[in-house]
Amino acid sequence: MNELGIICDIKEGKAKVAIGDMVTDFLSVFQSLANSYAVSFSPLRIGEQVLVIPVRGDLNSGVILRGLYQEKHRAKNTDENTFNIDFEDGTHLEYNSKSSTLKLDVVKDINITCVDKTTHNQNNTLNTKNHTTNANTITLNAPSINLNGNTQIAGAISTSGEGGASGTFSIKGNLNLIGNLQVSGNISDSKGDLTNHTHSCTCGATASPR
Template sequence: MNECIEIGVISEVRADRARVAIGDMVTDFLPVIQTANSFARSFMPIRVGEQVLVLPVRGSLNSGVILRSLYQTAHEAPHTNEKEQICTFEDGVQISYNTQSSTLVISSPKDINITADNVNLTAKTVSVKAEQTTVKSPSIKLLGNTLIQGAIATAGEDGASGSFEINGNVNITGSITTGGNANFGGNVRDGRGDLSNHTNNGLARD
């Protein structure tokens, strides 16, 4: 007797296979249709309670495959916006793309980790908002005019004193103050000597 396509609910999972309850019948462990070939492989975890179709092979459900999955009361569609594809995970992470606004949105309540040999970002504008930002690199280059709104502090490794080097002219609106402590006194020097205690009553220094 040839069996027909049936709707059922996954009742047991074993790795990449599952059993499906169809009324009073429970199938053998069947393969679940996923994306798998030489180009790419993907895996979406199979869950008990997932409503699926069982496609019989050679007329037998127990030799068939599982085609997943159907929306149900416990797992309804996130929305039905015809211009947007969305994937919502159980922990609240969402990835969506809207073709009307051409906007890709990744929303995560926790971490996003990206690992790559090289990362290239090209954009008209880039905006970063964070409570704290850390960039760790042996060498950092800023190519272009740079505006810093706030203070600059330097430090060496393990909290030792750092240095700040400028190759070019420095224009300052305000004062230059050097400080020190019992172990280190601040001073100002040029190529002709110490300027820390030099006064010239407004006249050019010889």
Template sequence: MDETFAESGVTLKFGIVLASKPGFARISLPDTDNLRTMWLPIAYPKTQDDECYWTYDTGEHVALLLDAQGEDGVIIGAIFSDADTPPVTDSNKFGIRFNDGAMLEYDRQTHTLSVTGVSKVIVEASTTIVLKAGSKVTIDSPEAQFTGRLQVDGLLTYLGGLEGGGGDGSKFTGRVDVDGDVHATGSIIDVAGNSNNHSHT
């Protein structure tokens, strides 16, 4: 007959991270005279075809399972405590906070996903990136740059002026209405010929 959990000698312990490396950590156990474990594996959601990784910090409070000899086991997760409290008190929020101030947060009550406190964001795809909003997309930045072709299928409206140059010039198909003066340093040509020096009587 298979032995029970109690008969196997497996115990639940709580300890403090002494040292860590990707996938493993060594733990100090305060309730056993600060016994130091060997390098123990950390349990992660996925470790084979898809991989999840997160290295523990020295001093982090963790829970672990150890065998009867205290030589082998697994770290099942980090836990909050009086010293390390949750960064939020709202139960509607899911979040990941980093020690440099960056935070990823989703509020299921307001349906808002926020990424704050970062200095650089890189989103890279081999084929296509689609941004879709039901009403509006706002880019609030002193400057924006597109390195390739830009196509606007709807109405293009600009309020701060328009300036351009380079390439083979500009081409418009359809009617162009100008409310104000037009200044050209070169010729203005219509189907009737050069019109920048003609006069009306």
């Protein structure tokens, strides 16, 4: 006969179950997947309510079927279109098949390792409060890249045109420079060439810039 009980001891993925005054041996526990396609593991917890299914009438040779709701462990969202998981640290995963929306609230870090490239062909928006990217090299390929907001760059900047040709650096606004300016070409303003122009000296003669 199947028996309801409470997990009272855990060891290496197996559990003992208290059924009234009886305590079973360590029994195997049903997991979601256990085959060549995929293997999954959901940690056990002491106090978890389970069902013990005996094998050949012997509870001590049986297996544990888990996933029964308890008073203090019930689903927060039972919407018929929503799959959701709440973890003990406060992390929440939710997918709504009606709106096709995935929601993930993580209390700390998310680490994603991708050996090959990831391709996404649709328009998307990433909204974050604070965002930091750490990488050996970052390459952005796009016909145009827009940076909206104050931008601070710590390090050298080099530009090149298509195919490695000379690039163009255009600024709409004022340029405030702290340090030296070195130019290999000419400098000009709205009045003309500042590199090769001549100017009048106080003595009445003309001179070239130094």
